[in-house]
Amino acid sequence: MDSQLFLDTLLQRSPPHILEHARLVLVPLGLAVLLAFPIGVFLTRPQYRRYAGRVMAVLNAGQTVPPLAVIAVFLPFLGLGFRPAVIALTIYALLPIARNTIAGISSVSEDVKEAARGMGMTPWEVFTQVELLLGLPVIMVGIKTSAVLTVGTAVLAALVGGRGMGAVIFAGINFFRPELILAGTLIIGLMAIILERLLTLAEWFILPRHLR
């Protein structure tokens, strides 16, 4: 083990890739939230609730396909690079967010919702002021799960020219340099922890005081 190479990788070679990797995580994560959150909300509305099972089955199936396969499917249309990687990662991040949005909103007790309706809150007020706030902790767990998942999966983007930390790790694999693999993995681990902590911090600011 060449500790000089390890340190070089950690401090010199990786930093540009860290930014690429961050972009590979934040863009799909943002897209996944924008897609999965409304889907989850719709599937908890009384008039759409009966579709929840079917939609979740599709999302579950999406989760079982290896990300590499997803990338391969989109390769003919989108070619190599950043965009196919983002699409594959987005599909991957959808499920935990949608599932937890449904679980979070459904977990709000019927009695509380009924009382809010009985007081004269409109359905929109019940949704924004009661269901969403009380379901938020569970919804945030879904977003955090997706975030951590995406930090790891985004390594594969390097295989289709999407760069990111995968570039460092795959270089290590190809040239039998465990130093590169170790340094890359270490950085990815740190990124996952930092992202999770940041999201927890954000949650703390949005949450009603007694749930903190």
Add this chain to the structure above:
Amino acid sequence: MIELQEVSKTFPGAGAPAVKRVSLQVKSGEICALVGPSGCGKTTILRMINRLVEPSSGSVFIEGRDIMKANPDHLRRGIGYVIQQIGLLPHRTVEENVALVPRLLKWPEGRIKERIEELLEKVGLDTEEVRKKYPYQLSGGQMQRIGVARALAVDPPVMLMDEPFGAVDPIVRLRLQDEFLKLQQSFKKTICFVTHDMDEAMKMGDKIAIMNGGFLVQHGTPREILAQPANSFVQDLVGEDRGVKLLDLVRVETLMLPRETGTANGRSVQALDSAKKALEVMLEHNVDGVTVCREKQVVGILTWETIKTYVHQAGSEAGG
């Protein structure tokens, strides 16, 4: 006034209607206790009055206005609604819970603040102690008081209460009932009160509406129900001891023979006590009569004979 005309409700997918052609009037300032076994339709009736459930047929009027013509959210803001403790919003403090409807009605903040203090005091809570607390930090009795305060917030003329004292222990329940009746004496709200407990219905209701299987079986004052149960179902619900319960509903001063002087045998009850209390005093001390006092002034005498005759007469009013 709340008026139901031939109201029925069949829930989608249910074979039999939950409520069958119920007509009911609750006069202004009166408490109507809806009582019956679970699944009898009493809660459904209550929820049709604030349109949490829409009637399948028939109409409901509040203060003469057809509720189906009102915006349901606006309608509900104008009706006090109390349910078991869980109805408080768990993520809001006591004062935010009480301020819920005033905020929906866009009251100015200053007025809301005054109202919160006034209400918490009225329901017997220390404003400074509880206003910043969350529901989970309160006792069952406190939560229930907050529920009542929240329902009273915008001073609605009509209130709906669904087993409001169901989730507290019996001792606290008795106290809450007494406190609420005291409040009602000054507020004079028109109230529909759902309970499965006949004793609570007798105590709280000016009128009692007995439901069974979606039908309104009997509607009348507690005395009418006790004296003349409409059928064997009501009789079972009322219990074996309806003679004693009747005595609980009548004051000593109503039955006593007026008398200006005399001390009889020294056993005395107050004129405003129930006849049941007088009976208990007689049984306890093995006497046939008690002196009736107002404060310390003797005003009459109540004898065992009088009580016996009263119960017998009330019972035979039923016609057999």
